[in-house]
Amino acid sequence: MGTPERDDATGVADGSAHGGHIRRILRLWLVLSVICIALVFVINPLIAPESASSVAGFANLTDLIFTALAVPVALFVWLFVGYSVVVFRVRAPAGAPVEELEDGPPLQAQPWQQIAWLAVTGFLAIFLVGWGMFGFYKQTTDPPRDPLVVNVTGQQWLWTYSYPSLGVQSNELELPLRRPVEFRVTSLDVLHGFVIDGLGVAMDANPGTWVTAPTVTPTKLGDYATRCVELCGLYHSYMWSRVKVVSSAAFASWVSENGGHAGAAGNAGAS
């Protein structure tokens, strides 16, 4: 980075050099953006939450795309500020008191800059809205027929589950692989927040009402956990339960062991 041309009196770069500074910042921004976006695509999948359902997969993809879009915007702002702080910093001549420094010339608005900034950020905002609407559309139109309904009840400080179609109650959540599940969540006392790590489920548990969300389809066998994410009192941090995603056969067996109708577990809504 070369030394910018400065006004002798103020130490501030003169107008003729602005174009050079902007080109330099843009070149730097372009290079850094390419590098950082590449890093986002490498690092994000490594630190993203586990994706074990249709919903969680879309959530992770959304996180990746939004981060990649945010990086150049953030870099542009930081670079502009950083460059200005370093290059346009006004220093007092040797021996002169700081108080005698004068403010630099006022910045004049450049219409093309304002239009470009509004256009870029406006386009990004519209894209984000469109992306969200697309995701919502995907999850709500043509929902799977006959999903496995699980009623989730939050009570200080335990989650309990009932499978109305199977006649099973449990304090642990067992889900069959690749079968759509519809959670209906409520609370008996205070506000709770029902979250299943890995499955992308996050719902409010409100007293006196049932909350439903689009169905979620587990796509990976394994052990997961629910949490309460709404501070709910003394043992809030202990309000969790195990979640197991198992094969259809194992699920039918579990239903049978818990006194449910194993036939219904194996048939209804299987996909």
Added chain:
Amino acid sequence: MAEGKSRHVLGVIAALAVTAVVFVLVVLGVRSLSGLGYEPPATASTTGADVTLSVFPDSYVCHGSTSGAPGGGPHSTWVTYCPSTSIKVPAYTTVTVTIKQYDTSTALHNPFFDQVRGTVGDVMYVNGRPVREVSPEAPGHTFTIQTPPDTRETNLFVNVPLPGVAENAPSNATVAGHSYPQPNVIVFKFKTGSPGRYVWHCYVPCGTGLSGGQEGFGGPMSTTGYMAGTVTVT
């Protein structure tokens, strides 16, 4: 120039001092959180493979009075387990628990807790009679042990609904100078696994506070030392 420099130095020193003060305050605040809620001071832990507990409709016997003199601690009208809510039991053992239930019934809000779960044979004995399930109106309290997320090695879950005594039962039992109805005596066994720390809680809304259909989940239900505590497997 020198004046500006000294002002900078003073600013840095002031910022460091403020940061240090804030840090010390945060550390002191965190260290003061030695426990959750109120812990009754005069009760010892219940230790061993045979655990005996009582549930009283008030705190006179357990909190602040052991000789029959009026006591009750800071909340004498709060329902409470007794003599302790800190229970220690040995690992890999069948533990026998006896609970004397002196309180009346309060309806359950969650039918999940109607059933005896996690005990040996999924059964409890109420006054000597085997019981696996009670009606939602019957329990006065539950004794429910659950596994915290940081103790995943052994999953321990025990739920025992404790039937309440009749509303019109005569108070002909005297405990530490206080009169109560004859209690229901509930006995059950459960097996412990590897050492760990668990929590237990009552899931009948038998406390105070809150409103709008959520009554009974506050007060003793939200305070350790009354209707919630720990089970330490050693």
